[in-house]
Amino acid sequence: MAEVHILDHPLIQHKVSILRDKDTGVKEFREVVGEIAALMCYEATRDLPLEDITIETPIATGTFKRLSGKKLAIVPILRAGLGMVDTIIDLIPSAKVGHIGLYRDPETHNPVEYYCKMPPDISEREVLIVDPMLATGGSASAAITFLKGYGCKNIKLMNIIGCPEGIKAVTEEHPDVELYVAAVDEKLNENKYIVPGLGDAGDRIFGTK
Numbered sequence: 001m002a003e004v005h006i007l008d009h010p011l012i013q014h015k016v017s018i019l020r021d022k023d024t025g026v027k028e029f030r031e032v033v034g035e036i037a038a039l040m041c042y043e044a045t046r047d048l049p050l051e052d053i054t055i056e057t058p059i060a061t062g063t064f065k066r067l068s069g070k071k072l073a074i075v076p077i078l079r080a081g082l083g084m085v086d087t088i089i090d091l092i093p094s095a096k097v098g099h100i101g102l103y104r105d106p107e108t109h110n111p112v113e114y115y116c117k118m119p120p121d122i123s124e125r126e127v128l129i130v131d132p133m134l135a136t137g138g139s140a141s142a143a144i145t146f147l148k149g150y151g152c153k154n155i156k157l158m159n160i161i162g163c164p165e166g167i168k169a170v171t172e173e174h175p176d177v178e179l180y181v182a183a184v185d186e187k188l189n190e191n192k193y194i195v196p197g198l199g200d201a202g203d204r205i206f207g208t209k
Contacts, residue, residue: 083201098116137166
């Protein structure tokens, strides 16, 4: 069964509340999404392997740690996932970025792929899929399936807000993928939006509503 990590650190919870407020403007909303992504990234990358290196400081020579082994790829689900990328790249500049474009069919609510571009060595990398919302779980599951088709074996999913329906859908279809969410809300409404949620994350990040 997939592990689901609820990242309920006080700083994260405070910032999620800012996102929920309907009066939060585009600039602040965009900035806070990035801040939350950076905070969540600390936990999602906690198991990255380290190796010993010798460094000469201004005072003495010693043995210290640096990242080793696995390379990382960040894969945002377009378009809202783009809002989570930059601050993660600030923390891990060597990470490569792939893109998966999925939109939700307004009638069926099922994901439809319209774009995909991956680093050529994506199968050799640990992959962190990012998207602010985990609603039905359809887009996340489709993205994971697509990456597995590329040969990816170590995949994590990071969402700011999820709901029981989305978490259930992803964990049942992909029990080998770890989930990281900052908050689990009550349910989906008839239009498949998370309640109470924060509205349409993409519209609020890019000011398109």
